[in-house]
Every structure is written in structure tokens, then in C-alpha cells.
Amino acid sequence: MTTVLIVDDQALQRLGFSMLMEQYADMAVVGEATHGAEAVRRTADLRPDVVLMDVRMPGMDGIEATRRIVESGGNSRILVLTTFDLDEYAYAALRAGASGFLLKDAQPDELIAGIRAVAAGDAVIAPGLTRRLIDAFSDRFPGRTPDQERRLASLTQREREVLTAVASGWSNPEIAERLSLADSTVKTHVSHVLAKIGARDRVQAVIFAYDTGLVKPA
Known part of the structure; x- marks a missing residue:
């Protein structure tokens, strides 16, 4: 069973993800969060296998929440959802320790496969897309x-x-x-x-x- 925490400030988005995962016997939504700070707290309490993380949220965003969750040393892995495939927020989230990202308009089977892959310790970003992302922001590498x-x-x-x-x-x-x-x-x-x-x-x-x-x- 793969346990998932859904983090998104849009109620309809959370509901849609939850309803989708309810259709799969090997997945269980253990909680929801509406912003980054709540995501950090709920991850510490619930210890989900995967945190489905939105990026742009009021208050603490998904990038900072990702960084704090990863730095806590727990086993929860972060799958970031973003609107654009070259969104610099998604890039920053990867640098913060996320295991990958998917577009919010991904097909349901792609999202489920992504969650399973992250839970298994794999990445879910296609190599070509990873290189495009890094190439686009290569000037930010600190050396x-x-x-x-x-x-x-x-x-x-x-x-x-x-x-x-x-x-x-x-x-x-x-x-x-x-x-x-x-x-x-x-x-x-x-x-x-x-x-x-x-x-x-x-x-x-x-x-x-x-x-x-x-x-x-x-």
C-alpha cells in the first residue's frame, strides 16, 4: 500500500486527486494540506510514502516545504506538480530535494505511475525533460x-x-x-x-x- 499526502490550496484539485486514487487498491490518501507549513507538519505526523506537492500556494510555498521535509531526514518522497514543464519553481523544487515533477494536466495513469515510481525510489521525470529543465536554468549553478x-x-x-x-x-x-x-x-x-x-x-x-x-x- 502506497500512502499519499495531497498538498494543494485548491479544494477541487485535492478532491480530484483523492477520487482518482480511491480507484486503486494499492493507494491510500492519508491526509491533505492546503499550504506548505501544514504540509511539513502533516508529513511529520503521518509519514506518507509520497507527498503530492503543489508549488504555488499562499504562505509557505511548495519549494520551501519540500526543502524542510527533505532536511527532516524522513522517508517521505516528494512529487511536485506544476503547470508548466519548464517552470523555474519546479526546478527549484528539484534542487530542494524533490524526486521529480509532473504537469497538472498529466493523464490519470501517468500520475498514478509517477506516484508508484517515486514510492519505489525512482524518478519520474523523463531524461529529455530533465535536460531541458537544467539547460534552461544552467546559469544558476553556483559552481x-x-x-x-x-x-x-x-x-x-x-x-x-x-x-x-x-x-x-x-x-x-x-x-x-x-x-x-x-x-x-x-x-x-x-x-x-x-x-x-x-x-x-x-x-x-x-x-x-x-x-x-x-x-x-x-
């Missing part, structure tokens, strides 16, 4: 920090190659084919990369690769 330098240096040459491939939008089968590796080996490398750089998922790994200059915006 490599000493901590990032240390984490990058901890990677083996093969792990750097795998991280570069992930950041370039390659799937695991594509990485396996292009680097002449077994699928299981690629999965192992990806897991090691995520652990060494401190990334929660592939989205955060992509951002790390751009932040450190390992991959350059197109």
Missing part, C-alpha cells in the same frame, strides 16, 4: 563546492562514466549496451554512484553532474 569535489573524487572512472551517461539521459539498458556492461552491473554502478554522491535518485544525480561540471548544458 563546484569543496564537498562536491570530494564526492566526485570518490567515484571510480567507470562510475564517472555511468554518472555521465545517467545525466545524458541514457536508460540502464542503453548504458549497458554503450559501455558493454551487463544490466545487473549497471544497476550496481548506479547504486554505488547514488550512495557516494549522496543523491536520493537519478534526478538528484543529474543535478549533481551539472552542478559539478561533469556534464555541460547543451
Whole structure:
């Protein structure tokens, strides 16, 4: 069972999401919140698997709420919903620790698949869309920090190659084919990369690769 907290300041939007999830036996809406501060409190109390997070809300927005939830160290993962696929608020939310984002006009099956993917520890942003997002805001990268330098240096040459491939939008089968590796080996490398750089998922790994200059915006 995947538990979900719905965060949106629009009552009809919350109702629509709730009614959709009620149709699936493996999902349960455990609560709702109307703004960021309430989302932080309710996440701490309810510990949902996934927080379905709106961005633009009165008071504390979804970006700050995402940052606080992630920094709390809990296991709840954040799936951000936004109106535009290159919305800078969604970009900021990813930097704050969200596991991905979907458009609010996504098809119902896409939303459900996204929630399941995030709950399973995966990202839900298509690699091409991730690169478009990062390319659009590449001038905001602050440059490599000493901590990032240390984490990058901890990677083996093969792990750097795998991280570069992930950041370039390659799937695991594509990485396996292009680097002449077994699928299981690629999965192992990806897991090691995520652990060494401190990334929660592939989205955060992509951002790390751009932040450190390992991959350059197109």
C-alpha cells in the first residue's frame, strides 16, 4: 500500500486527486494540506510514502516545504506538480530535494505511475525533460563546492562514466549496451554512484553532474 499526502490550496484539485486514487487498491490518501507549513507538519505526523506537492500556494510555498521535509531526514518522497514543464519553481523544487515533477494536466495513469515510481525510489521525470529543465536554468549553478569535489573524487572512472551517461539521459539498458556492461552491473554502478554522491535518485544525480561540471548544458 502506497500512502499519499495531497498538498494543494485548491479544494477541487485535492478532491480530484483523492477520487482518482480511491480507484486503486494499492493507494491510500492519508491526509491533505492546503499550504506548505501544514504540509511539513502533516508529513511529520503521518509519514506518507509520497507527498503530492503543489508549488504555488499562499504562505509557505511548495519549494520551501519540500526543502524542510527533505532536511527532516524522513522517508517521505516528494512529487511536485506544476503547470508548466519548464517552470523555474519546479526546478527549484528539484534542487530542494524533490524526486521529480509532473504537469497538472498529466493523464490519470501517468500520475498514478509517477506516484508508484517515486514510492519505489525512482524518478519520474523523463531524461529529455530533465535536460531541458537544467539547460534552461544552467546559469544558476553556483559552481563546484569543496564537498562536491570530494564526492566526485570518490567515484571510480567507470562510475564517472555511468554518472555521465545517467545525466545524458541514457536508460540502464542503453548504458549497458554503450559501455558493454551487463544490466545487473549497471544497476550496481548506479547504486554505488547514488550512495557516494549522496543523491536520493537519478534526478538528484543529474543535478549533481551539472552542478559539478561533469556534464555541460547543451
